[in-house]
Amino acid sequence: MAKEYAEQLFLQEKPTLALLAIWSFQKTYASVITKEINSTFAHTTKILSKMEEYGLVKFTMEGRVKYVELTESGFKVVEALKNLIIALEGELPEGLGPAEDENIEDLAGKRQEVFTDHEQNQDICEKIKRLNDTTISIYNELVIGGADRETVIRRLGPFKRDLKKIENVMQECHAIDDATLEYFIETKELLESLINQ
Structure with a gap:
């Protein structure tokens, strides 16, 4: 340096x-x-x-x-x-x-914000996990069944809307932790790669 x-x-x-x-x-x-x-x-x-x-x-x-x-x-x-x-x-x-x-009320308010943020992050993370698991499960079924590219796109495409809904919720939250943000990005990239294969 x-x-x-x-x-x-x-x-x-x-x-x-x-x-x-x-x-x-x-x-x-x-x-x-x-x-x-x-x-x-x-x-x-x-x-x-x-x-x-x-x-x-x-x-x-x-x-x-x-x-x-x-x-x-x-x-x-x-x-x-x-x-x-x-x-x-x-x-x-x-x-x-x-x-x-800072007075006690301000500090209590900050602590409550952190607690609420943590709950929101957990909820968002669970939604991302469900979406991730469902995407992988459906993709595996399609591959095993020998589905063509059009079918894969048709079946996985709607999950882009679900990802967008999660992204909108994340933007409205006060604070999204890094792990949740990274998990969201990984899931988004995974979905894109599965659709574009």
């Missing part, structure tokens, strides 16, 4: 916003950060990977859920960034104030 890259990383808007967002949420998913910084998932994961290389963030798995949170070095960088913002602007923007200002 070149020394210049660390400077370039935090002299750009998205990485700085990502680090501040992680600090704000304390423990969150990459997909939440993606929405917070108005970026793509791929770009966000690239930023987070670089931050992990620098020892600023760490990833932890809890079941199928992959969380990202700040390390001790990450907290130090956030403090430096906040001091820089104060030096330049005179105060921190709304939402970046000290965590001690």
